[in-house]
Amino acid sequence: MKCIRCNHDSKKSERTADVCPNCRKPFAFDPTTGDAFTDQKFANALERVSSGGTVRFTVNNLYFELSRSIRAGSAGLFTPGAGRTEQDARTAITITLALNVAFVFVAALVFWPLAIPLSLFAAYLLHRRSQVSSDRTVAINLGDANALLAKWTHAHGSPKGLIVRKDAPKPKALPPDLRHYSFDRAVITDTAETVDMLVANNFHFENNCAILAVTGYPEGVFKTVLAMLRNNPRLRVYALHDASVRGVTLASELSHSPHWFQGTGATVIDVGLHVAHVDAFRGSWEVQSPAADLSRIPPDSYEWLSQYSLPLAVVRPEQTIKRLFRAMTQESDPVLVTGAETMLLASDTSSFSSDATSSDGGGDSFG
Amino acid sequence: MMRRVVLTKGDSFANVQPARRRIGGIVGAAEHASVLERMHQVLGPHAQLIATGLTREPDLRPQITFDSDVCTLEGRSVNTVDEWRRALPLLSRVTGAFALAWSPEPGLLYLARDRVGHRTLYYASSGSAFVFASSIRALLATGLVARTLDERALLKFLTYAYVPGKRTLIEGVSELLPGEVLRAQGSNVAIVDSFAATSASASQEPSDELALTTDLTRALDTVVSAYASSPMPLSATLSGGIDSSLVVALAALRGSLHTHSITFGAPHKDELEWSGLVAAHCGTDHTIVEIPAQTILAHFDDTMAWLDKPNGDPLTVPNALLFREASKTGTHVLNGEGGDPCFGGPKNLPMLLASLYGEGDDDEPNALPRSYLRSHLKCFDDLGEMVDGDLAARARQKPLEDDILPWLADDSRDLVGQLMALNVRFKGGHHILPKVDALSLPFGVTPRSPLFSDTLVDLASKLAPEWKLRGSVEKYLLKRSVTHLLPDAIINRPKSGMMVPVEAWFQGPMLAFAKERVLDGLAPRGLFRREFLERLLLGRQLGLRPRRGVKLWLLVTLESHLRQLGL
Incomplete structure (x- = not known):
């Protein structure tokens, strides 16, 4: 196992107490004892989720990255997460299985010693076919991911760029003159976590853009910022959300709720995840608890959203x-869907950016 | 009338002498005659020097020297030696652009600089001698000043693209701050007075919009009228933004006006549509100056040679070339600088957001100052990776945020007022005004920035913040005050800033130049991590918003200065 600090490659017999025999620094993981990761594999996941250490990320971003790493590590024949859709995989396995069974039958008649290995291969294919449906969902749970992160942190310190939410942000004493000001753009999300991610990456500052979650986050400034936004008839609101029952109705809520932007003149643009995007993230779906209210879900999304969700x-x-960035710079030509005040960019099926590459079937593009 | 000229590579202007007055002098050196002679060679034929305290021989030089423009004291012009002598006890009330030195008795010298920072003075002590001049190069020419790099000034340059405050790239050479009066006697040097425009406290009393608009309209008219008084036809730079447009509109009411706009040629974006609209509306004699990348490159070092402190604004070379063009049509060139910092321009709203949200999960007291440093969109976030490890460690011992904190902790002002004071000092007194002063020198034209006049800076500092930002509308009252002068399209157009195609330049015509300056020049100096410089040149792993062109421009600017200063 190679030490990521000094690059020394050591055998298990050379190591004591999970310490590198060369630099005497600890390893976080040891696959020979059942860990799903090596230190290098975990470091690679951190490198990917932080885009080479240039972007800050949340624990949940890391959780999905680790899940993708595990899937990529187990990716093999007909693994949907490696780029095939479930239907493609099922079809390929079924055809191969049929050909194999036919060949076993012929071989058993003509050259019977081949029958045993071919039967074993057929059994493997049957097993893989049964696995396809479980390949839809995340490979680990959040608790496992946190345990992995704790091990890493113990050996290497907290990962650079990991966003750590403060316990309870203190309400700010805001100057009274703020009521005079407003902003031309706002991103409204369905989770506080997305607000944390955008603020930690200075999105608000670089883009002159307020950021709020519908949950009332950040608590200290929520009411003030919302009041400032509601004063601006030129406001453009970007709804950024999970593919979930709550998420896909966010833009409509922002447009039509009197608590948000109904009647203010603001334009709401939906830039969040929808069911149309989920195939690109197969292997990362989460099983949905029974939803309380599916009445406002579009019929074509009902089946998927009643079973799964996909966090942003x-x-x-x-x-x-x-x-x-792209939504804000290409906003002159959005797709109008639900009325004069709401626009949807979700039908844009291009990838996030041309320089987005993924070597692990991680589906890091949606749109 | 409108015409278009394409600037080809012309004669170098690096080694010509200043074509306007510069000042300098010395207290206490034994070989003052030779020192003054060397200083004189740099400051040019219009230099006025002062020396005192060297011998008991009668000194025939005038004991007061000044470099000034549009100066008044209580309505009366201050422009001659006698007028300046009479104004000395009342310097804090003198308005206009000036740098001044006087010696009331042998061995004693005073320096003063105007309240806003239109003119600049630098000084240094060496043993028992004290030298000052309008230019750092004149100080170096005396041979009395050691050439040692000031590391903190370097870090500031990488953060701001200019060097705010007293420091310069030369350790031991200081800049006199706007509104300061310095006293030098032997080795005793002290600031004895300060009357900077930014020290006036703001009035927050609510006012009537009509009255305020009327006051501002009248003040704009009075100031531009005074700044537009010149015996020759006037010139003005015109971007088509609200600030330069209103200055042009007011100046054009007073007579013939030449206007000049910049383009970098196809396929780069420009603002000619807007500047052309204003020129036509105001009936000016308009010239579009097209500056190809090759011409920029040919005059890059020429331009840097005139800047005392490094200025990493990619508009420096175009500014210099525009002054050269303007010198063909007039002796004075008006500009619209000052509207943004005084009247609530861009960067206020992002700073408001930063004050609301803090710095992500970082809520320490330095968060807001850090946002201010970051708002310059240069290399602040790269410093840790960019500069040598020892230099970075020394920088961490005294963070750059420390210099900003007092400005943003001033309880007598709201945030918009704090930002105005900070920006008038930093962006006005240390960046824009020294830049236009220095780059106009080789061509003998005098730059004038009416929106940075004392009258308008004082008026703006008394405005409550809602008159600067209203909703998401920036410069609200300024726009309301010029609706009668300009087309609606100009008043209501979004702020864009002058776009300089540095990204494209460093992918094509300037890439080889950048490689030579950065890898062969800067890297061996040991100030920067070569790995970062290589990554920057290749454009790899630079984060979400790489701003590669801006950073490369900063670095080639720095290297040019280090070479020319002999560092």
Whole structure:
């Protein structure tokens, strides 16, 4: 196992107490004892989720990145997460299985010693076919991811760029003259975590853009910023959300709720995740608890949303930020869907950016 | 009338002498005659020097020297030696552009600089001698000043693209701050007075919009009228933004006006549509100056040779070339600088957002100053990776945020007022005004910045913040005050800033130049990490918003200065 600090490659017999025999620094993981990661593999996941250490990320971003790493590590024949859709995989396995069974039958008649290995191969294919449906969802749970992160942190310190939410942001004493000001852009999200990610990456500052979550976050400034936004009839609101029952109705809520922007003249643009995007993230879906209210879900999304959800954290932060950049610079030609005040960019099926590459089937593009 | 000229590579202007007055002098050196002679060679034929305290021989030189423009004291012009002598007890009330030195008795010298920072003076002590001049190169020419790099000034340059404050790239050479009066006697040097425009406190009293608009309209008219008084036909630079447009509109009411706009040629974006609209509306004699990348490159070092402190604004070379063009049509060149810092321009709203949100999960007291440093969009966030490890470690011991904190902790002002004071001092007194002063020198024209006049700076500092930002509208009252002068399209157009195609330049015509300056020049100096410089040149792993062109321009600017200063 190679030490990521000194590059020394050591055998298990040379190591004591999970310490590199060369530099005497600890390893975080040891696959020979059942860990799903090596230190190098975990470091690679950190490198990807932080886009080479240039972008800050949340624990959930890392969780999905680790899940993708595990899937990529186990990717093999007909693994959907490696780029095939479930239907493609099922079809390929079924055809191969049929050919194999036919060949076993012929071989058993003509050259019977081949029958045993071919039967074993057929059994493997049957097993893989049964696995396809479980390949839709995340490979690990959040608790496992946190345990991995704790091990890494113990050996290497907290990862550079990891966003750590403060316990309870203190309400700010805001100057009274703020009521005179407003901003021309706002990103409204369905989770506080997305607000944290955007603010930590200075999106608000670089783009002159307020950022709020519908949950009332950040608590200290929420009411003030919302009041400032509601004063501006030129406001453009970007709804950024999960592919979930709550998320896909966010833009409509922002447009039509009197608590948000109904009647203010603001334009709401939907830039969040929808069911149309989920195939690119197969392997990262989360099983949905029974939803309380599916009445406002579009019929074509009902089946998927009643079973699954896909958090925005599945998308690497760099890609989410680039999508917002693009929405803000291409806003002159959005797709109008739900009325005069709401526009949807979700039907744009191009990838997040041309320089987005993924070597692990991680589906880091949506759109 | 409108015409278009394409600037080809012309004669170098690096080694010509200043074509306007510069000042300098010395207290206490034994060989003052030879020192003054060397200083004189740099400051040119219009230099006025002062020396005192060297011998008991009668000194025939005038004991007061000044470099000034549009100066008044209580309505009366201050422009002659006698007028300046009479104004000395009342310097804090003198308006206009000036740098001044006087010696009331042998061995004693005073220096003063105007309240806003239109003119600049630098000084240094060496043993028992004290030298000052309008230019750092004149100080170096005396041979009394050691050439040692000031590392903190370097870090400031990488953060701001200019060097705010007293420091210069030469350790031991200081800049007199706007509004300061310095006293030098032997080795005793002290600031004895300060009357900077930014020290006036703001009035927050609510006012009537009509009255305020009327006041501002009248003040703009009075100031531009005074600044537009010149015996020759006037010139003005015109971007088509609200600030330069209103100056042109007011100046054009007073007579013939030549206007000049810049383009970098196809396929680069420009603002000619807007500047052309204003020129036509105001009936000016308009010239579009097209500056190809090769011409920029040919005059890059020429331009840097005139800047005392490095200025990493990519508009420096175009500014210099525009002054050269303007010198063909007039002796004075008006500009619209000052509208943004005084009247609530861009960067206020992002700073408001930063004050609301803090710095992500970082809520320490330095968060807002850090946002201010970051708002310059240069290399602040790269410093840790960019500069040598020892230099970075020394920088961490005294963070750059420390210099900003007092400005943003001034409880007598709201945030918009704090930002105005900070920006008038930093962007006005240390960046824009010294830049236009220095780059106009080789061509003998005098730059004038009416929106940075004392009258308008004082008026703006008393405005409550809602008159600067209203909703998301920036420069609200300024726009309301000139609706009668300009087309609606100009008043309501979004702020864009002058776009300089540095990204494209450093992908093509300037890439080889950048490689030579950065890898062969800067890297061996040991100030920067070569790995970062290589990554920057290749455009790899630079984050979400690489701003590669801006950073490369900064670095080639720095290298040019280090070479020319002999560092």
